[in-house]
Amino acid sequence: MDLTETITPKSDQLDAVDLQVSGPRTFTIESVSKGNREQPVNIRLVGLDRVWRPSKSMRRVLVSGWGPDGSKYAGKRLTLFCDEKVKYAGEEVGGIRISHMSDLAKAPLTTVLIVSRGKSTVYTVQRLTEAPQVTADMIAACTDEATLKQWWGSASPDLQPAIVARVEALRAGGEAG
Incomplete structure (x- = not known):
């Protein structure tokens, strides 16, 4: 018996723990829509029945790589993974990060992310090569x-x-x- 379905979180969004279990996954973006005040962006991924709500840091990466117009993200691809070092309220809780993106004008993409108050780090994303045609x-x-x-x-x-x-x-x- 495959226990995968029994450990899927009851959530309307992709969670870091999903990627901790499965490992990195590459997705095609279906659409981007406005969320709420707390989580302002919903990204629908092809083949996933839940949305990805990127953190502010990952939204900065998206804008650095693809520009500010989310309506132009449909059809682009990215690889997401669980970074267990991501902190929330000072605790390492894990979070979803981008490792690769398609359609980058220049690769690798490097951008500065704010880690905590007054502290920043350089974050690098690699170019995602096109997947082989499915047969x-x-x-x-x-x-x-x-x-x-x-x-x-x-x-x-x-x-x-x-x-x-x-x-x-x-x-x-x-x-x-």
């Missing part, structure tokens, strides 16, 4: 539902039904693609 053989061989969901966003329309069928087969416990 029917890749879909049939894949046994990871999260990967299949991620591929769905970049797959050609004729392969998307095969991805859906493969996810359904995996959920049913079958290995046939």
Whole structure:
């Protein structure tokens, strides 16, 4: 029995612990929308049923790499990971960071982030190279539902039904693609 579904947080957003368990994940941005005062940005990621709400530091990285217009982020890709050294209220609690971004004019991207009052650090993001084109053989061989969901966003329309069928087969416990 795969216990992955039993440890998924009941949350409407991507949490650092999700990436702590799965490791770094590369996503395609579907859309960016306005959030609330506390969390002002919602980024919908292809293949994920929850939004990512980037911290102020990661919003600074996004603006440094892609500019201030979030409506132009759709289709761009980034790799997110859990940085266990991220502090909140002086405690290391972990947080979501960006390691790679597509569509960078210059790479690596370096920007200065504020760590705490009066203290800053240089943060570096690498260029994300384009993913290989998804093929029917890749879909049939894949046994990871999260990967299949991620591929769905970049797959050609004729392969998307095969991805859906493969996810359904995996959920049913079958290995046939």
